Amino acid sequence: MEVQAITRYARMSPKKMREVARTIQGRKAPEAVDLLGIIPRKSARLIAKTLKSAIANAENNANLSADSLVVKTAVIENGPVLKRFKAAAKGSAAPRRKKMSHIRIVLADGNN
Template sequence: MEVKSTYKFARISAKKARDVAREIQGLPVSAAIDALTFTPKKAAFLIGKTLKSAIANAENNFELDADDLYVKEAVIGEGPTFRRFKPRARGSAGAIRKRTSHIFITLAPKAEA
C-alpha cells in the first residue's frame, strides 16, 4: 500500500527543489529525515515537512509502522509562476518570474520493495 502526501504552491523553483528530492529517493524514512535535517537548503525544509506529513498519514490513516517505510518516489512538479515587473531604464519594465512548485512524496512498506 502506498501513502502519498502533497505540498502544492511551494514558493521555490522546481529546479532547486529537485536536487534535494533526488537525494532521498529510495532511502528508509529515518535516513531520509536525517539527510533532510542536515541539508542546508530551503527545499530540504519544505520537503521535510511533506515527508513528515506522509509519515503521519501512514500512521494515522493506514495504521502502518513508520520504521517499515521507505521513500518510493519524491517528485517535484512545476506550479504556476507569479509574474512581477520591475522598472528598468528608459521607461521600460523587466519581468520577474517568481516560480512555485508542487511536491509529491510517496512512501511504501519495505515488504513491497
C-alpha cells in the same frame, strides 16, 4: 501499501527543489528525514515538512510503522507562475517570473 502526501503552491522553483528531492528517493523514511535536516536549503525544509506529513499519514491512516517505510518517489511538479515586473534602466521594466512547485512524496511499505 503506498501512502502519499502533497504540498501544493510551494513558493520555490521546481528546478531548485528537484536537486534535493533526488537525494531522498529510495531511502528509508527516518534516514531521509535526518538527511533533509542537515541540508542547509529552503527546499530541504519544504520537502522535509511534506515527508513528515506522509509518515504521519502512514502511521495514522494505514497503521504502518515509520521504521518500515521507504521513499518510493519524491516528485516535484511545476506549479503556477507569478508574473511580475521590476524597474530597469531608462524607465523600462524587466520581467520576473516567480515560480511555484507542487511536492508529491509517495512512501511504500519496505516489507513488500
